[in-house]
Amino acid sequence: MQIDTTERHIMENRGTRHTLIIRKVHPQDFGNYSCVAENQLGKSRQTLQLTGRPGAVTFRSPSVSQFKDRYNISWTVDSYAPVEEYKLYFRRLPESPTELDNRIEQLQPFEHQKNYHQYGSNIYHTSIHRSYNAHWPRNDWRDVVLPAVPLSHLYTQSMSYVIRGLDPDQQYEARVQARNKHGWSNTSESFTFSTSSNGSEMRGLSVTFYSAATIPKIYSIFFWLLTNFISIAVILN
Secondary structure (H helix, E strand, O other), X not given: OOOOOOOOEEEEEEOOEEEEEEOOOOHHHOEEEEEEEEEOOEEEEEEEEEOOOOOOOEEOXXXXXXXXXXXXXXXXXXXOOOOOEEEEEEXXXXXXXXXXXXXXXXXXXXXXXXXXXEEOOOEEEEEEOOOHXXXXXXXXXXXXXXXXXXXXXXXXXXXXXXXXXXXXXXXXXXXXXXXXXXXXXXXXXXXXXXXXXXXXXXXOEEEEEEEOOOHHHHHHHHHHHHHHHHHHHHHHO
């Protein structure tokens, strides 16, 4: 279907450069747009997909953890609509490349977290108490579905997660998807990180996650507790 020029659909032509401008994008504008150029030598076509889904996730955390049994993984994603939830995939990389199976559809559910413990309004923590070796084949993909809390209306949105229960001095692979009201983003490129061989240790398998807006509230709670503790000590003395 050829696009007609309207108040929202504007065509600009400057020499050999042709531009389609869509103002006040609506969901019905989403879809595939093709541009066809033709001369006496032939025809060429290029297609562009316009979507409201989040863009590709970019990992921001360092590739080496300072701990031997956990890793704080963080990323950013561009999305015009607020991201509602993320899906994090991760697995330990096998020593032999022949053992790798990169197909996401082979993932086994790790934990679709539906029940959350709330501290204040923005801090969430979920612990999974289970034996690592007995219930988690080491090289299998695992996935965690986590909400974006609080919802951000910024174009570039960020999240940070702590994955625990990892093996020391090992390499892991992670991928992430983001979802907004228009759907899921494509799965990100693989990100490789490793745990330390002699860092501090925290037992148990769990995932802890904080949003960027949470950190100031943590400090506020800490100073409130500290102030009240000092006040009680003065009264007792």
